[in-house]
Amino acid sequence: xxxxxxxxxxxxxxxxxxxxxxxxxxxxxxxxxxxxxxxxxxxxxxxxxxxxxxxxxxxxxxxxxxxxxxxxxxxxxxxxxxxxxxxxxxxxxxxxxxxxxxxxxxxxxxxxxxxxxxxxxxxxxxxxxxxxxxxxxxxxxxxxxxxxxxxxxxxxxxxxxxxxxxxxxxxxxxxxxxxxxxxxxxxxxxxxxx
Numbered sequence: 001x002x003x004x005x006x007x008x009x010x011x012x013x014x015x016x017x018x019x020x021x022x023x024x025x026x027x028x029x030x031x032x033x034x035x036x037x038x039x040x041x042x043x044x045x046x047x048x049x050x051x052x053x054x055x056x057x058x059x060x061x062x063x064x065x066x067x068x069x070x071x072x073x074x075x076x077x078x079x080x081x082x083x084x085x086x087x088x089x090x091x092x093x094x095x096x097x098x099x100x101x102x103x104x105x106x107x108x109x110x111x112x113x114x115x116x117x118x119x120x121x122x123x124x125x126x127x128x129x130x131x132x133x134x135x136x137x138x139x140x141x142x143x144x145x146x147x148x149x150x151x152x153x154x155x156x157x158x159x160x161x162x163x164x165x166x167x168x169x170x171x172x173x174x175x176x177x178x179x180x181x182x183x184x185x186x187x188x189x190x191x192x193x194x
Contacts, residue, residue, distance in 0.1 A: 016104070017103070017105070018103050020056065022056075022099055037051055071148070092125055096120075121149050129141070
């Protein structure tokens with residue numbers, strides 16, 4: 001499997017640039033953000049510039065092929081933006097977020113379709129502030145961040161535990177197959193019973 005077609009790969013000559021694009025699918029609209037300096041229109045989505053300030057933590061291609069969660073954060077936000085981020089929790093919570101790897105030519109024009117390199121569900125926004133110190137020339141900093149859990153994070157684990165009565169009641173209310181399982185631990189059963 002390849003991210004790009006043969007025609008797209010043929011366009012990869014000369015200067016090739018790339019950037020990670022973030023698509024945030026809020027309850028009322030889809031918003032795009034990237035670390036560039038101007039608005040960017042790709043695939044019908046307008047990506048707003050973050051002017052190099054946006055940070056992505058947890059996205060790695062070295063240890064394995066999946067990231068359990070990533071954190072998108074923007075440092076040095078003002079009080080108005082912090083208030084908006086916290087007031088709009090319902091807009092964000094459990095909504096889809098995608099990270100795409102976009103390739104560009106020398107003039108920052110998209111070369112190929114951007115493959116999705118991570119997708120997950122956004123958690124409620126968090127705000128952090130640093131303490132004011134006398135040695136700080138610029139004062140305290142504030143940042144807003146959103147954790148995004150991989151869509152398959154903990155998907156293999158049942159909600160109530162595996163092979164337990166609680167789990168079975170969630171799946172099939174009234175079923176008694178695991179009701180006595182806990183009592184069978186360290187119990188000797190002779191077969192046939194003579």
